[in-house]
Amino acid sequence: MPAYQTTYRVIYGDTDNMGYGYYANYLRWFEIGRAEMLRSWGLSYKMIETQGIFLPASEARCKYMHPVKYDDLLIIETSIDTSFKGAVKFDYRIRSEDGQKIHAVGFTKHACIDRNGKVVRPPRFLMEIIEKNTETE
């Protein structure tokens, strides 16, 4: 599938002593990527929660290729790995503003839980929107 793109401007609070973006913050940028992709599909994560469904991360991975610097405008590319069965897996790629540099790649896997924290299968409304927006590949 073509990755959904959104941007993020690195602030001072994201950087560290080395002058780079702190490694944990990439997971914040991944969150922005998946949240905005879902929003572009007409489904905000907040709407999912109002259905009593939560998608806590069950796994996160990030490979850091080129450091991100203060004031960089990041291009966050997000897609869904439809080959992953069981809950939802997002893939991410963080590029530089000019698109030339790949700062990082990674993924997050998310379980579906209900209000009581019980793991449930992804609800139909969620799977349908995912299928509708990924089927053409």
Next chain:
Amino acid sequence: MPAYQTTYRVIYGDTDNMGYGYYANYLRWFEIGRAEMLRSWGLSYKMIETQGIFLPASEARCKYMHPVKYDDLLIIETSIDTSFKGAVKFDYRIRSEDGQKIHAVGFTKHACIDRNGKVVRPPRFLMEIIEKNTETE
């Protein structure tokens, strides 16, 4: 009252591009100060919440005197400003490990709200513990 002291080790994730502790993180360290002071009084903030009482910050202020660096061991001094009527006000002072340098001073004011977000007067159990631990000064 003699200030309650606790310590915090500055990690890479707390620092910024300038090599200093990022200015917003001082409010995290203030939280550690007030939480540990209450705990030392036998009252964890978590216990307060189980009583249906929450203490969101209504105001925060920090004066930054000497920058904090990576790996610094901070001494967080916390006390309660008993002259403040209405909810609770904590005063803070962040010192260097050797006690010589004052990195910052500040305060936070907190309202008391119930589960519905309605402002309520500080519950007796909270005021009694505060009085008990501040009266002798």
Next chain:
Amino acid sequence: MPAYQTTYRVIYGDTDNMGYGYYANYLRWFEIGRAEMLRSWGLSYKMIETQGIFLPASEARCKYMHPVKYDDLLIIETSIDTSFKGAVKFDYRIRSEDGQKIHAVGFTKHACIDRNGKVVRPPRFLMEIIEKNTETE
């Protein structure tokens, strides 16, 4: 002066146990406000640093009026308090997307230091851009 406006979408990582935006994060949003205002004037904070000038916060204050929730789109209004002599003072107001609610107001004061951490007077190029963009009041 008319305040400069920029927006920020509250992410999960900004929220806390209470379901509100964590109080320290408002200072991150203040940073976004002043950085984007300077950028709109053709002067990125990064450019200031390349001149060997840094503007660490000497003081920060925030009054919290209405809690910010997950996924809220915040309007960050920033202006410069030209009545403040000595370095630079920014005023902030964080509004709700519809402009109706004021979530918080605050300010930050910044000292000017050189590469050696020595306090210096605000350089001409900085003061000129500030005057040029605030003189109409």
Next chain:
Amino acid sequence: MPAYQTTYRVIYGDTDNMGYGYYANYLRWFEIGRAEMLRSWGLSYKMIETQGIFLPASEARCKYMHPVKYDDLLIIETSIDTSFKGAVKFDYRIRSEDGQKIHAVGFTKHACIDRNGKVVRPPRFLMEIIEKNTETE
């Protein structure tokens, strides 16, 4: 090797809307784990940097098993994966205070770079300390 143990108290600022520790913060806790393990070996990460050596993360992975809650006292277990050749790999396990629950497991890989950002082989003083403290397995 027996894992090095250190603890961390989850603060409000670490939690999110779901009442859990935000997933990115686990990488902050991993940093605490490796920094304190090195310190226990008499080698602070700060000392490594004074030698002109930096260890930026080249990869990070975390599997989230049981959510961390506000005020939890986490046990962070850290060890070095000596089977990993090329730079340094740390393994982590985050347990509950009673040791019964495993909240998360993960690892971070770190490259060695010099002041110019050039990748270099791990310096002898670093490898010797690692070997000295891991050889007994």
